[in-house]
Amino acid sequence: xxxxxxxxxxxxxxxxxxxxxxxxxxxxxxxxxxxxxxxxxxxxxxxxxxxxxxxxxxxxxxxxxxxxxxxxxxxxxxxxxxxxxxxxxxxxxxxxxxxxxxxxxxxxxxxxxxxxxxxxxxxxxxxxxxxxxxxxxxxxxxxxxxxxxxxxxxxxxxxxxxxxxxxxxxxxxxxxxxxxxxxxxxxxxxxxx
Numbered sequence: 001x002x003x004x005x006x007x008x009x010x011x012x013x014x015x016x017x018x019x020x021x022x023x024x025x026x027x028x029x030x031x032x033x034x035x036x037x038x039x040x041x042x043x044x045x046x047x048x049x050x051x052x053x054x055x056x057x058x059x060x061x062x063x064x065x066x067x068x069x070x071x072x073x074x075x076x077x078x079x080x081x082x083x084x085x086x087x088x089x090x091x092x093x094x095x096x097x098x099x100x101x102x103x104x105x106x107x108x109x110x111x112x113x114x115x116x117x118x119x120x121x122x123x124x125x126x127x128x129x130x131x132x133x134x135x136x137x138x139x140x141x142x143x144x145x146x147x148x149x150x151x152x153x154x155x156x157x158x159x160x161x162x163x164x165x166x167x168x169x170x171x172x173x174x175x176x177x178x179x180x181x182x183x184x185x186x187x188x189x190x191x192x193x
Contacts, residue, residue, distance in 0.1 A: 008169050015162045019078060022155060026075035029068045036064040059136040063145065070149055074156045077109070077163075102167040110160040117153040124150055 043057030076082050092100065124146045126132070133139035 004172075011162060011165050011169070014158075015166065018155065018158055018162060019075075022075035022078050022159065025071040025152065025155070029071035032064045032068040032071065036061055036068065039064065055137045059134065059138050059140060062136075063140065066145065067148065070152045074152060074159050077156060078159050103164060106160040106163045106167075110157060110164070113153050113156045113160065117150055117157055120146055120150040120153060 039057050039060050043054050043061075046057075047053040091097075124143055127141070127143040127146050132142045134142055
């Protein structure tokens with residue numbers, strides 16, 4: 001039992017670090033929205049005031065939109081504020097519904113995101129090997145963008161693993177609490193007050 005307690009301490013330490021990291025990602029995603037608003041405003045200003053649109057604004061906006069979407073996903077998953085289909089919550093018993101939400105959902109998410117992480121890493125290595133660039137008027141190397149996806153999706157994999165482990169630890173604690181309560185109340189008679 002001491003080994004499991006030590007593993008739980010390590011998981012909680014890693015979870016604390018991942019929460020800080022993902023919250024920084026989340027703030028960076030929000031900062032990308034702010035910068036994107038400035039870039040779009042600059043593009044609109046140059047288009048309508050100077051009658052000369054700045055074509056770089058489209059490329060910058062695409063990169064910032066990707067960064068905004070990608071960087072906010074892990075923290076949103078971590079704090080549980082993502083969209084969730086709760087149609088089955090009332091159909092199944094509470095324990096089954098909780099297992100679906102806290103175990104099977106993150107497990108399926110982990111499978112999906114691990115494939116994205118793996119394939120995006122393959123895409124990063126290919127982009128580096130062939131010196132791949134975007135096809136916009138102002139070419140940008142694609143490997144930093146693809147590496148960004150790989151790092152953030154890898155972090156999301158860690159978030160899913162930590163959610164699964166924390167649920168299993170909480171399940172173990174609930175089982176231990178039930179056993180403890182049963183031992184204490186085993187000798188009590190319901191007829192004696």
